[in-house]
Amino acid sequence: MPASEAVLVIGPSWVGDMVMAQVLFMHLKRHLPERAIDVVAPGWSQPLLNRIPEVRDAFSLDVGHGQLGLAARWRLGRSLRGRYGQAIVLPNSVKAALVPFHARIAQRTGFLGEWRWGLLNDIRPLDKQALPRTVDRFVALGLARGESLPATLPIPLLTASRSGALATAGRWMADPGDLPQLALCPGAEYGPAKRWPPERFAELAAVLIARGWRVVVCGSAKERALGEQIAAAAGPACLNLAGQTTLDEVVDLLSLATCVVSNDSGLMHVAAALGRPVIALFGSSDPHHTPPLGVDTRVISLGLPCAPCFRRVCPEKHLDCLTGITVERVLAQLDGYPPA
Numbered sequence: 472m473p474a475s476e477a478v479l480v481i482g483p484s485w486v487g488d489m490v491m492a493q494v495l496f497m498h499l500k501r502h503l504p505e506r507a508i509d510v511v512a513p514g515w516s517q518p519l520l521n522r523i524p525e526v527r528d529a530f531s532l533d534v535g536h537g538q539l540g541l542a543a544r545w546r547l548g549r550s551l552r553g554r555y556g557q558a559i560v561l562p563n564s565v566k567a568a569l570v571p572f573h574a575r576i577a578q579r580t581g582f583l584g585e586w587r588w589g590l591l592n593d594i595r596p597l598d599k600q601a602l603p604r605t606v607d608r609f610v611a612l613g614l615a616r617g618e619s620l621p622a623t624l625p626i627p628l629l630t631a632s633r634s635g636a637l638a639t640a641g642r643w644m645a646d647p648g649d650l651p652q653l654a655l656c657p658g659a660e661y662g663p664a665k666r667w668p669p670e671r672f673a674e675l676a677a678v679l680i681a682r683g684w685r686v687v688v689c690g691s692a693k694e695r696a697l698g699e700q701i702a703a704a705a706g707p708a709c710l711n712l713a714g715q716t717t718l719d720e721v722v723d724l725l726s727l728a729t730c731v732v733s734n735d736s737g738l739m740h741v742a743a744a745l746g747r748p749v750i751a752l753f754g755s756s757d758p759h760h761t762p763p764l765g766v767d768t769r770v771i772s773l774g775l776p777c778a779p780c781f782r783r784v785c786p787e788k789h790l791d792c793l794t795g796i797t798v799e800r801v802l803a804q805l806d807g808y809p810p811a
Contacts, residue, residue, distance in 0.1 A: 476503065476505070476506050476507070476556060477506065477507040477508075477509070477554060477555045477556060478499060478506060478507070478508050478509070478555060478556070478557050478558070478559060479509050479510075479511065479551065479554075479555040479557070479558045479559075479570075479571060479574070479576060480492070480495070480496070480508060480509070480510045480511070480558070480559045480560075480561065481510075481511050481512075481558065481559070481560040481561060481562065481567050481568075481570060481571065482510045482511060482512035482516065482520075482561060483512075483561050483562055484512075484513055484562065485660075485737060486516075486519065486718075486736075486737025486738070486740065486741065487735075487736065487737040487739065487740035487741075487761065488561070488605060489512065489516050489519055489520070489737075490519070490627050490629065490737070490740040490741055490743075490744050490764075491605055491606040491609060491627065491740060491761075491764065492510075492561060492609055493523045493525065493627040493628070493629070493744070494606050494609060494610055494624050494625055494626070494627055494764070495559070495561075495606075495609040495610050495612070495613050496508050496523060496525035496526060497525055497625045497627075498610050498613050498621070498624070498625070499525070499613050500525050501625075507527045507528075508525055508526055508527055509526070509527055509528045509529065509530065509555075510526055510528075510529045510530070511529075511530045511532050511547065511570055512529060512530075512531070512532065513531065513532065513533055514531035514532075514533045515718065516529070517529055517531060518717065518718045518719040518722070519629075519718060519722070519741075521719075522629040522630045522631070522722060523629065523630075524630060530547060530551070532544070532547055532570070534566075539566050540566070541569070544566065544569040544570050544573065545569070545573050547570050547573075547574075548569065548570040548571065548572065548573025548574040548575075549573055549574070551570070551574040551576075552574050552575050553575075554574075555571075555574065555576045556576070556577055556578060557576065557577070557578040557579075557580060558570075558571030558574070558576040558578070558579045558580065559580050559581070559612045559613060560579065560580065560581035560591065560612075561581075561609055561612065562584075563581070563582055563584035563585065564584060564585060565584065565585045565586045565587055565590065567581075568581060568584075568587045568590035568591050569590065571590075571591075572589075572590045572591075578592065578593050579591045579592050579593060580593040580594075580595065580612050581593075581594065581595070581612065582594070582595050582596070582597040582608070582612070583595070583596055583597065593616070595611070595612065595616070601620075602620070603759055603760060604759065604760055604761070604762070605760060605761050606624065606764060607620055607624075610624060626743075626744070626764045626765055626766065627740070627743070627744035627764055627765075628744060628746070629722065629741065629744040629745050631722060631723050631725075631726035631745055632723055633723075633726070633727075635719075635720075635723045636723035636724055636726050636727050637727075639716065639720045639723050639724055640724060640727060643710060643712065644685070644710070647727065650683065650684065650685040651683065651684045651685065651729040651730075652684070652685045652686075652687065652727055652728045652729050653676070653679050653684045653685070653686045653687070653728065653729065653730055653731075653732065653805075654686075654687055654688075654689050654724070654725055654728040654730070654731045654732070654733075654742070654747075655672050655675070655676060655686065655687070655688045655689065655701065655731075655732055655733070656688075656689050656690060656731060656732070656733035656734065656736055656738040656739060656742070657669055657672045657688065657690065657694065657697055657698065657701060657713075657733075657734065658690040658691065658693065658694035658697060658713070658734065658736055658738070659734040659735060659736040660691070660693065660736070660737070661736075661756075661783055662755075662782070662783025662784055663783070663784055663785075663790075664754055664755035664780070664782050664783055664784055664785045664790065664792075664793075665734050665735050665736065665753075665754050665755055665756055665793075666734050666754070666793065667734055667752045667754070667793050667796060668790075668793065668794060669697055669700050669701050669704075670704060671796070671797075671798055671801075672688075672701045672705075672732075673700070673701045673702075673703075673704035673705040673709075674704075674705075674798045675732065675798050675801055675802070676688075676701065676702075676705035676706075676709045677704075677705045677706060677709075678798065678802060679805070680705065680706060680708045680709060684729075685708070685710070686705065686708065686709045686710065687709075687710045687711075687712050687724070687728075688701055688702060688709065688710070688711045688712060688713050689712055689713060689716070689721050689724060689725065689738060690712075690713030690714065690721075690738070691713065691714060692713075692714035693714075694713040694714065695711070695713045695714030695715070697713065698711035698712070698713030698714070699711055699713075712724065721738070721741075722741055722745070725738065725741060725742045725745055725747060726745045726747065728742065728747050729748070730747070730748045730749075730750065730805060731747050731748070731749045731750070732749075732750045732752070732801060732805075733749060733750070733751055733752065733763075734751075734752050734753075734754075735751060735752070735753050735754070735756045735758075735761060739751050739763050740761075740763060740764070742763070742765075743763035743764055743765030743768050744764065744765060745765075746765060746766055746767075747765070747767075748767040748768075748769075748807075749763045749765055749767070749768045749769070750768075750769050750771065750801060750804045750805065751763045751768060751769070751770045751771070752771050752772075752793065752796055752801070753770060753771070753772040753779075753792075754772075754778065754790065754792040754793035755778060755779055755780050755781060755782050755783075755785065755792060756779050756781060757779035757781070758770045758772045760779075769804050771796055771800060771801065771804065772792075773791075773792055773795050773796065775791060775792050775795070777791075777792070778792040
């Protein structure tokens with residue numbers, strides 16, 4: 472493939488944003504199916520990128536959070552020279568623009584960000600009202616300058632392995648396919664202002680277990696203690712797998728779920744992109760900005776005057792935007808997914 476047709480995307484550093492970036496990849500492939508799309512992203516995202524069929528190759532760039540990593544970015548950029556006609560830079564930071572600059576890619580596209588003049592040569596103004604959602608902004612960077620956003624966008628579609636999912640589930644469950652499965656995703660790496668209280672998750676789990684559901688808690692190692700707290704309060708039938716699975720494994724496990732109840736988090740986006748029914752709980756963040764993109768998603772957001780504040784910790788010290796969401800309200804949404 473001519474280098475002029477290949478695209479290098481500088482990917483985001485969050486799970487949910489990487490899932491939403493698939494919509495950009497789909498758009499690029501829709502208009503030029505033979506176009507090769509490669510992605511520069513943190514190493515942790517490799518298992519996720521492996522499940523996005525539009526991506527040909529991924530280059531890991533493991534630089535600590537907040538670090539420039541100038542030498543690493545220079546080395547990677549230099550190794551990619553002559554291979555791409557365009558780079559699309561999704562993050563708005565100056566460091567994100569360094570690899571395409573060092574790679575000497577002819578067209579380097581991104582939104583006007585912090586001190587990126589010269590590093591980017593196709594700088595687009597960001598109209599937040601015209602592009603309210605993160606996914607809209609990603610796709611807009613894949614359009615020609617001045618081109619309008621399509622009226623409808625595809626939804627992310629991650630691939631999953633059922634055999635892999637059953638093998639992973641079989642490590643903890645004797646019969647992983649015999650009961651309805653509720654997956655709880657109680658974490659949100661951004662901060663506590665995005666987390667429904669763990670006691671509410673535990674109460675929800677206890678009610679569903681009594682109705683015959685299998686309940687599993689999913690999350691990263693950082694959320695293992697949170698999962699233990701929920702499982703201990705919900706009872707022995709609630710299985711805490713937070714911190715006990717790789718990203719590959721949790722993606723496959725979520726693909727088995729009858730329904731997923733999640734905070735606004737990366738796993739919320741993963742579950743939606745797997746086609747699972749998702750009930751998403753929003754507090755400090757905006758469901759109009761980063762909604763779950765899937766075929767069956769239901770958002771619960773109280774729409775309080777103080778929300779969305781986009782803060783990591785509630786500035787009002789009360790977290791009413793989440794504590795005001797009752798278990799009964801979530802159960803009302805779950806009534807559409809009765810046990811088989």
